[in-house]
Amino acid sequence: MSVAELKERHIAATATVNSLRERLKQRRQLLLDTDVAAFAKSQGRSAISFSSTDLICCRTLQGHTGKVYSLDWTPERNRIVSASQDGRLIVWNALTSQKTHAIKLQCPWVMTCAFAPNGQSVACGGLDSACSIFNLNSQVDRDGNIPVSRILTGHKGYVYSCQYVPDQETRLITSSGDQTCVLWDVTTGQRISVFGGEFPSGHTADVLSVSINSSNSNMFVSGSCDMTARLWDTRIASRAVGTYHGHQGDVNTVKFFPDGQRFGTGSDDSTCRLYDMRTGHQLQVYSQQHEGDDNDVPIVTSIAFSISGRLLFAGYSSGDCYVWDTLMAEVVLNLGTSQNSHEARISCLGLSSDGSALCTGSWDKNLKIWAFGGHRKVI
């Protein structure tokens, strides 16, 4: 086939794709009979009422000498691992604020960290395009550092996000600037599956975040600079199960809703959105009017749902940390204006496994833990 013919085919195929996308959008529009907030209001619900002292900062974890980029809770024992621009991982005891481990990294440009399900290992990744695994029980070397126990190499771009598969110490998923996600066997260091990349239906830009479904660990969702979130089945690497459109900017963060049937996203377009995994519907947009010009619109850097799903915590580049009432789509609290709040961008946040505390990490070099300090009305 000649180049001219190929060009004609390309133009025709592009037109077909655009037409199909438009038809799909219109069909979905017909099913958008309401959203979460309108439905909740129709059921007579009202927004959660917080006083300024209900969620308080009860711990400030100080020790990093650079911006905090990432954090993760361990499923038990109440420990947190954090990664920072200072090139270190620190493991904290959230109850006592003490540092239990400080790991100096060979590559200081770390962007993500994660705790293994058993709490015995931590993983991190960054601009070295690799994911390093450290066993916290290892003997330290001559310099007092914990040696790396495994390096997962294979990505062709930076590693931006990583998460262990729940209840599987040996499986880890990473997302990368090479537009792929990879499922790894940590024991052998081998790639089990590559999601995206040369296969179509993968992301077409850097992948910034992953979230694994705790109700069904075969499913995970990824967020990308291509403004979409995609759902993957780890057993089928050849194509994404679903692609979720709507955002107008990079999707920086994704997190499954506690019921495992929905997931939330946060984006450079300053909104969070809630999608239904099975139907692909966009169920709600969480958007706040911001003062100032359009160039100062804060981006959403990180999100987490409370254990019931009623609260959506969203960290922003402005230093705000909005607590959204998920059902009413209203901001019920701003931890960014609370006493002892962070003084710079919130870069990461996460909820403890029992849902009783939220940890936020910031470019002000600190982590803070927030817990309920108010009155609880029992009904």
Place this chain on the structure above:
Amino acid sequence: MAAEEGSGAPPSPRPRSPPRYPDLCGRHRLQAEVQLLSREISFLEEELQSVEGLQPVSACCKEIDDYVGANPDPLIPIFKKRNKHRCIWRWLRAMVCCNPTRTCCSGDQSCRRKRPSCTCKQNWSCPSCCACTQRNCCKVPCSRLQCAVPTLSCPGYSCGCVCSCSFGRKVCLCPRCLCCIS
């Protein structure tokens, strides 16, 4: 130069334009893109078919509403009481709050006013409502100590009390202020 022309010598070499090779890279790239677009078309057609049988958004909203309403949340001011297990915290609170005047704060404004200056040593009226940042509230000597596994939901945790443990996994819990002490 004049001598060369006069003698009939071959003309001096001149650089030639590079041969015109076919644009294989562009052709291959186009072919790959057309294949990708074809696959994308089939995915979109599949998705169009699947949309036909989908439930509307309202059905999803109801599922979310039902789910959220059914689960307690430790970070929300109002939650439904769990009847499954007796929580050690409620047992301890019951021990402390046996006197109605000393019951745990339940919205009493006078209790709220006392909170900023948490004095667990003397103030019995807000045993579980301490929002202070004074760690010394946890060092009150107590006659009755109860051992409990420290957790983030420990009422004293949000108070800023440090639950440092020197008894293995458990800490000694002062039932007076419900703060963890070392």
